[in-house]
Amino acid sequence: MIKFETLILQFGEMGEKTGWRYVEIPADLAQEMKPGNKKAFRVKGKVDNYPISGFALMPMGDGKFIMPLKAEIRKAIRKEAGAMIIIQLEEHKDFKVDVPADLQDCFDFDPEAEAQFNSLAMSHRNYFIKWIESAKTSETRAKRIINTVNAMLRKWDYNIMIREMKNDRI
Numbered sequence: 001m002i003k004f005e006t007l008i009l010q011f012g013e014m015g016e017k018t019g020w021r022y023v024e025i026p027a028d029l030a031q032e033m034k035p036g037n038k039k040a041f042r043v044k045g046k047v048d049n050y051p052i053s054g055f056a057l058m059p060m061g062d063g064k065f066i067m068p069l070k071a072e073i074r075k076a077i078r079k080e081a082g083a084m085i086i087i088q089l090e091e092h093k094d095f096k097v098d099v100p101a102d103l104q105d106c107f108d109f110d111p112e113a114e115a116q117f118n119s120l121a122m123s124h125r126n127y128f129i130k131w132i133e134s135a136k137t138s139e140t141r142a143k144r145i146i147n148t149v150n151a152m153l154r155k156w157d158y159n160i161m162i163r164e165m166k167n168d169r170i
Contacts, residue, residue: 001045001090002029008069010081020068021081023047025089027063033091042122043067045089048077054092056123097125100132102141106149113152120157127158 004026011020034041044053050073057065067089074080099107099117107114117125128148135141151161 001088002032003086003088004029005084005086008074008079008081008083008085021074022066022068023085023087024060025057025065025067025087027065030057030063030065033089038063040065040123042092043089044092045087047073047087048079048085050076057089097122097129099125100129100145103129103132103145103148106145110149110153113149116152116155117148124157131158 006023008021008023011018011022030037033043038059040056040058042054043057044051044055046052047069052073055067057067060066067087077085079085107117117128128151132141132144132148135144147161147165151158156164
């Protein structure tokens with residue numbers, strides 16, 4: 001586990017990251033957690049004494065990584081951009097995405113769809129799960145689960161599925 005003190009930073013104008021609050025993980029510390037890695041990975045640990053789990057470290061070049069700090073964390077630790085915080089992190093090797101029971105029931109009947117789903121990056125699996133979970137009616141939820149299973153059988157990612165739905169091809 002690594003432990004260090006750092007500032008909460010905030011992006012200015014930077015496309016989709018505009019306004020994000022984050023901490024920077026220096027290259028040497030990132031390598032200590034996951035040697036030889038240059039891709040995003042999940043971590044667990046503490047931000048000031050607030051426990052975190054399943055957070056993504058994202059590569060920013062030169063071996064550095066960033067970890068976005070959600071408003072929930074900033075509120076809990078009562079700190080904003082410019083404040084000093086203590087970070088304790090380690091790789092979260094056994095982090096799993098919780099698949100909703102009704103989606104898992106469908107995957108149990110179609111292992112090929114489940115295999116495709118599990119081959120997706122965790123962030124992409126989360127797109128599907130959040131979309132299913134945000135359904136306001138049981139009918140909408142059922143349709144979204146069916147569309148997800150069909151997308152997996154066609155080896156589509158979330159963006160392709162949404163685009164095909166808009167074009168009435170699914």
